[in-house]
Amino acid sequence: MEYEDIMGMVVTELMERGFQQQRKEDPNLDCLIRQHVKMHDQLESVLDEESQQLFAEYHKIFTEIDGYQEKYIYIQGATDCVMLLKSLGVL
Secondary structure, three states: OOHHHHHHHHHHHHHHHHHHHHHHHOHHHHHHHHHHHHHHHHHHHHOOHHHHHHHHHHHHHHHHHHHHHHHHHHHHHHHHHHHHHHHOOOO
């Protein structure tokens, strides 16, 4: 397994843990996520087959884009933190 694959797995796991913790700490976010899931299911149940396929593809692409952006922001935050600690003379 390549270094980047390992780092990808680590970042994904850390992000998932962070998301779970955030949902525990923020009832409003948890409520919004539950509402989103419910609305997603409702949309699938009222759409015809062609519209369901289009919606499923849209949702898949949206989720994939979101995942890329979340990983980028997570890594950028870690990089920014190290730079800040260096500039403060901590590292």
